[in-house]
Every structure is written in structure tokens, then in C-alpha cells.
Amino acid sequence: MHGRVLIAMLLAALIATPAFADRYVISVLILVFYFAYVGQAWNLMMGFTGQLSLGHSLYVGLGAYVAAGLWLHAGIGPWLGVFAAIAVAAAVGSVTGWLSWRFGIEGVYFALLTIAFAEFTRIGFDHIDMLGAAGGLFLPVNAEEAGQWWNLRGGPLLFYYLALALVAGATLAVAWLRRSRLGYQWVAVREDSEAARALGVDVFRAKMIAMLISSGMTAVGGVFYAFYHRNLFPGQVFEMGRSIELILAPIVGGLGTVFGPIIGAFILTPLGEALIAATERSGFNAPGTKAVFYGAALIAIIYLVPSGVWPWIARRLGFSEHRQ
Amino acid sequence: MTTALLTVTDVSKRFRGLTAVDRISFEVAPGEIFAVIGPNGAGKTTLFNMIAGVIACDEGAISFDGARIERERPDRIAWRGVGRTFQIVRPFPALSVEDNVMVGALLRSHHLDAALEITHAVLRQLDLFDKRLHLASTLTLPDRKRLEVARALATQPKLLLLDEVMAGLRPTETDRMVGILKEINRTSGVTILLIEHVMRAVMALASRILVLHHGARIAEGAPNEVVRDPAVITSYLGAEAL
Ligand SMILES: Nc1ncnc2c1ncn2[C@@H]1O[C@H](COP(=O)(O)OP(=O)(O)O)[C@@H](O)[C@H]1O
Ligand SMILES: [Mg+2]
Numbered sequence: 001m002h003g004r005v006l007i008a009m010l011l012a013a014l015i016a017t018p019a020f021a022d023r024y025v026i027s028v029l030i031l032v033f034y035f036a037y038v039g040q041a042w043n044l045m046m047g048f049t050g051q052l053s054l055g056h057s058l059y060v061g062l063g064a065y066v067a068a069g070l071w072l073h074a075g076i077g078p079w080l081g082v083f084a085a086i087a088v089a090a091a092v093g094s095v096t097g098w099l100s101w102r103f104g105i106e107g108v109y110f111a112l113l114t115i116a117f118a119e120f121t122r123i124g125f126d127h128i129d130m131l132g133a134a135g136g137l138f139l140p141v142n143a144e145e146a147g148q149w150w151n152l153r154g155g156p157l158l159f160y161y162l163a164l165a166l167v168a169g170a171t172l173a174v175a176w177l178r179r180s181r182l183g184y185q186w187v188a189v190r191e192d193s194e195a196a197r198a199l200g201v202d203v204f205r206a207k208m209i210a211m212l213i214s215s216g217m218t219a220v221g222g223v224f225y226a227f228y229h230r231n232l233f234p235g236q237v238f239e240m241g242r243s244i245e246l247i248l249a250p251i252v253g254g255l256g257t258v259f260g261p262i263i264g265a266f267i268l269t270p271l272g273e274a275l276i277a278a279t280e281r282s283g284f285n286a287p288g289t290k291a292v293f294y295g296a297a298l299i300a301i302i303y304l305v306p307s308g309v310w311p312w313i314a315r316r317l318g319f320s321e322h323r324q
Numbered sequence: 325m326t327t328a329l330l331t332v333t334d335v336s337k338r339f340r341g342l343t344a345v346d347r348i349s350f351e352v353a354p355g356e357i358f359a360v361i362g363p364n365g366a367g368k369t370t371l372f373n374m375i376a377g378v379i380a381c382d383e384g385a386i387s388f389d390g391a392r393i394e395r396e397r398p399d400r401i402a403w404r405g406v407g408r409t410f411q412i413v414r415p416f417p418a419l420s421v422e423d424n425v426m427v428g429a430l431l432r433s434h435h436l437d438a439a440l441e442i443t444h445a446v447l448r449q450l451d452l453f454d455k456r457l458h459l460a461s462t463l464t465l466p467d468r469k470r471l472e473v474a475r476a477l478a479t480q481p482k483l484l485l486l487d488e489v490m491a492g493l494r495p496t497e498t499d500r501m502v503g504i505l506k507e508i509n510r511t512s513g514v515t516i517l518l519i520e521h522v523m524r525a526v527m528a529l530a531s532r533i534l535v536l537h538h539g540a541r542i543a544e545g546a547p548n549e550v551v552r553d554p555a556v557i558t559s560y561l562g563a564e565a566l
Contacts, residue, residue, distance in 0.1 A: 191416035
């Protein structure tokens with residue numbers, strides 16, 4: 001059980017970090033937590049259930065817009081708005097899942113459909129005037145709201161601890177789900193859906209539940225995103241690049257593992273930040289420089305540890321339960 | 325025989341022009357070991373897949389445990405108590421042997437502890453307990469064949485459909501499997517419907533045999549009657565008996 005001790009120590013260190021870290025480190029860690037969190041949500045679909053969604057920015061965006069819209073137009077705070085955000089994203093997620101899996105759309109075709117849904121939604125939001133349309137939606141920063149943490153108005157520390165709580169909660173939930181009846185059904189569907197069916201697994205139902213949980217969880221990340229950044233543009237939040245961005249951490253960290261998304265986010269986000277800093281300092285600021293180095297690093301990592309960094313670390317630490 | 329566990333009535337399946345299964349009828353009594361034999365392409369697997377709900381039959385009816393199942397989904401049929409193996413084994417490769425069997429055990433027991441207990445019992449029956457933490461992808465063929473049986477058995481079926489679980493096994497492995505299946509049938513009373521090529525195993529296990537050829541029934545009866553049937557000898561056993 002030295003694994004649990006290690007996790008507890010890591011968590012304690014992260015809780016203590018703001019005491020000695022500067023604003024920049026805090027802001028990078030907030031990003032790390034954000035990507036670890038949405039990575040956990042996406043990993044339920046791809047890593048556990050084997051369903052490749054390339055349109056998860058859809059649920060981030062819906063969560064963000066629903067909560068921001070409710071706040072701006074109805075004065076409903078994010079703590080309540082988050083439930084509406086989850087409901088809307090889960091509803092759209094289940095429509096996507098139903099339309100594909102009821103009609104036998106699988107694999108890459110499913111992935112294409114998820115992209116299409118995100119794109120349609122982006123175009124739609126470009127024309128919703130109430131939500132700022134293509135010109136963007138802004139959450140004003142009023143002086144009298146300052147310090148209203150319950151309305152997600154606060155400094156970096158508020159968002160730091162909120163994001164940390166989201167990751168910790170998501171990780172606990174995912175670890176529990178993996179070892180639940182549903183979790184076993186998910187991995188069975190991923191490994192061989194016909195064999196799963198022969199063992200009594202309702203494959204459609206298992207996938208739909210994965211979709212509901214994943215899209216709902218992702219929407220919570222969207223609410224966080226909206227109130228942290230306080231501006232939303234359809235072209236930014238729903239864009240396909242955003243969907244790709246949020247799947248990298250679980251892929252690099254280890255698909256279908258509980259700690260993969262966290263490890264991946266801890267590697268990729270600081271790497272991206274370091275590359276930005278390095279290109280700025282070197283004065284060599286040609287467009288795409290960061291992307292080239294980032295891509296090269298991704299290739300190197302995936303080449304060196306194809307099944308992800310976490311399984312590799314786990315084997316080194318003797319956590320792996322499987323004998324090869 | 326109104327007490328049959330499985331009743332197949334005039335079931336047919338055509339693939340384009342080819343009649344893979346041609347108006348087959350038979351009954352399997354509770355607790356019995358019933359074998360279906362026949363040359364390659366006789367329609368045995370197709371018949372199995374219709375019982376398991378993977379393929380819809382063109383005509384006919386299938387009753388299991390008092391209910392009509394010919395229009396039901398495979399997972400519903402599994403839930404009713406039909407466990408099946410695949411002729412070409414389909415383990416969950418990236419999962420451990422134990423987790424493979426857990427998926428089956430969780431069909432009926434919703435609690436992990438109870439499912440793990442069933443899983444361990446089944447793994448012991450199938451001689452896989454010592455390999456329970458190995459990844460399924462690392463198993464040898466005989467082990468994979470036994471894993472197929474273990475997974476199906478963990479669903480606690482009333483009827484076990486075994487599609488050529490002896491194929492590709494050496495004689496000692498075959499005898500081991502025969503022993504295991506006999507023991508399972510004796511202790512838990514599970515009914516077994518067996519497709520098999522290995523006559524040694526069929527003779528040792530089955531109480532009745534149905535012989536298929538080009539989708540049609542050419543004989544049915546007790547093992548020692550069937551092997552003496554002239555039609556069976558010419559169309560199937562001939563080559564092997566010589
Ligand atoms: N999905 C399919 N599509 C077309 N033909 C099939 C299909 N499945 C089986 N067949 C044909 O049906 C016949 C019976 O096959 P099968 O049931 O697998 O035989 P067996 O298991 O007795 O060897 C064979 O001629 C086979 O080629
Ligand atoms: Mg066959």
C-alpha cells in the first residue's frame with residue numbers, strides 16, 4: 001500500500017505549494033489541474049470504453065456558455081449553474097451517442113461525428129446574439145463582487161484549490177468507477193464488444209452511460225474555464241484544436257489508467273509553458289516554433305513509452321499488478 | 325418432452341444462395357450433455373450463433389427455459405442463462421485472466437466481493453487460478469480455450485454452449501478438458517451443448533449426438549448408435565475412421 005502513501009504525500013505537497021510558489025507557478029499548476037481534470041473525463045470514453053471522441057471541446061463549451069449565460073442573464077451563480085451545465089452537456093452527449101451507436105456508427109466514423117457535432121455547435125453559437133455571438137461573451141469584473149468566492153470571483157488561490165479539488169474528486173471517482181461493475185463492462189466493451197455482449201453486457205447502455213458521465217464531467221471543466229478566463233469566443237472554445245489539446249494528457253500519460261491523465265498533464269503543460277518561455281527569451285519568435293518543438297517532444301515520448309508514461313512509472317515502482 | 329431446457333424447432337439460415345442451416349429441430353434436456361458434430365461448413369457455428377442471438381434465423385423457433393428467444397439480443401439471452409464460448413477465442417487481451425472472468429461473474433452478482441469469489445472458484449475449476457494475474461494476451465492456446473469456458477461459466481449459466489473448445493489441443497490437453505467438463509456437469513448440473521470435432525471427446529462426454537451435413541440433420545441419437553449409422557460414416561466419420 002505504499003502507493004496510497006505516495007498519493008497522500010503528493011496531495012499534501014500540492015495543498016502546501018501556494019505557500020512558497022509565485023503567481024506564475026500557480027497559474028501553470030491551475031492549467032495542469034484543468035487538463036488533468038478534463039483528461040480524466042475524456043479518458044472514461046476512450047481509455048475505458050474505447051470510444052474515440054475528437055469533439056470534447058463541445059462539452060467544455062456548452063458547460064462554459066450555459067453557466068456564463070445563466071450568470072449574466074438570470075443572476076444564477078455558477079454553483080447552481082453548474083448543474084444546468086451538466087444537464088445540457090449530458091443531454092447533447094447522449095444525443096450524439098444515441099445517433100451513432102443506435103445506427104452502428106463506430107470507430108473512426110464515431111470520431112468524425114463527434115467533430116461534426118462540435119463544429120455545428122460552434123457555428124450555431126456564432127449566431128446566438130444573447131451569448132455574444134462571434135464577438136464573444138464577457139463576464140464583467142465588478143468591484144462589489146470582488147471576493148465573492150461563491151460566485152467564483154477571487155484570486156488565483158481560489159481557482160488553484162478549486163481545480164485541485166476537481167482533479168482529486170475526478171480521480172477518486174474514476175478509480176472507483178474502474179473497479180465497479182460498470183467499469184468492468186466498459187473495459188470489456190473496449191476490448192471486444194461482441195465477447196462482452198455474450199457475457200450479458202448491454203453494450204449500448206454501457207457506452208451511453210460512459211458518454212453521459214464523460215460529457216457531464218467535461219461540462220464542469222467548462223464552467224471552471226468560463227469563470228477563470230471570464231471571456232468566451234465560439235471560435236476558441238469549440239474549436240477542434242481544443243478537443244485535441246485535451247486528449248493529449250491521457251494519451252501521453254497512459255490511456256485507460258487512473259493516473260495517466262494527471263501524469264500527462266504534469267508533463268505536457270509545463271513543457272508547453274517552458275517552450276513558450278524559451279522561444280520568447282531566445283528572441284527566435286517565428287510563428288509555429290513552439291508547436292514544432294512541442295510536436296517533436298510528443299513524438300519522442302510516444303516513441304519511448306508507447307503505452308504511456310504512467311504504466312512505465314508504475315512498473316518501475318513495482319505497482320503493476322500484471323505479470324507479463 | 326415438455327421439460328426440455330432448449331427446444332429448437334425447424335430453424336433455418338441462408339447466406340445468399342447457401343443454406344447454412346436447413347430446418348433443424350432438436351431438444352436438450354436439463355443436465356444433459358448434447359453434442360452437435362459434422363464436417364467443416366456443416367452449419368454448426370451458425371446454429372450456435374442463432375441460439376446465442378448473434379445471428380437472426382430466417383425461419384423457426386427457439387425456446388429456452390420456457391421463453392421464446394429467437395428474436396432476443398445476445399446480452400438478454402446471456403442474462404436468461406445461456407453462456408457461450410467462441411470457436412475462435414475472443415479473450416479481453418489487455419485484461420488479466422481474473423478480470424476477464426470477473427466480467428462474466430458480474431452479470432449476476434453486482435457486488436465485487438461476491439463476483440471475485442465466483443471468479444476464483446471458476447478459475448480453480450478450470451486450472452487457471454495460478455495464472456489469474458497474467459494478461460490474457462500472454463496465455464497459450466490451451467489456456468485461452470479454458471479461459472473461454474471459465475468466462476462463460478462465471479455467468480452461472482443454465483446452458484453452456486461450447487464451440488470446438490478441444491480444437492487445436494494435444495490429446496493430454498483434450499483429456500484434461502474432458503475431465504473438467506464432466507466434473508462441471510456433474511457438480512453444478514449445468515446443461516452442455518457441445519460442438520466438437522474430436523470424436524474421442526464427444527464419445528466420452530455426450531449422452532446424445534446430432535449430426536449435421538450441409539446444414540441438414542443426417543442422424544441423431546445415442547453415441548454408439550450414431551457412430552454405426554451408415555450415413556454418418558460416409559459423410560463424416562468415413563475419412564477419420566479409416
Ligand atoms: N456470415 C456468413 N456469411 C456467409 N456465409 C457464412 C457466414 N457464416 C457461415 N457461412 C457459411 O455457412 C456455412 C456453415 O458455416 P459454419 O456454421 O461456420 O460451419 P461449421 O461451424 O459447421 O464449420 C459455411 O459454408 C460457411 O462458409
Ligand atoms: Mg464452426
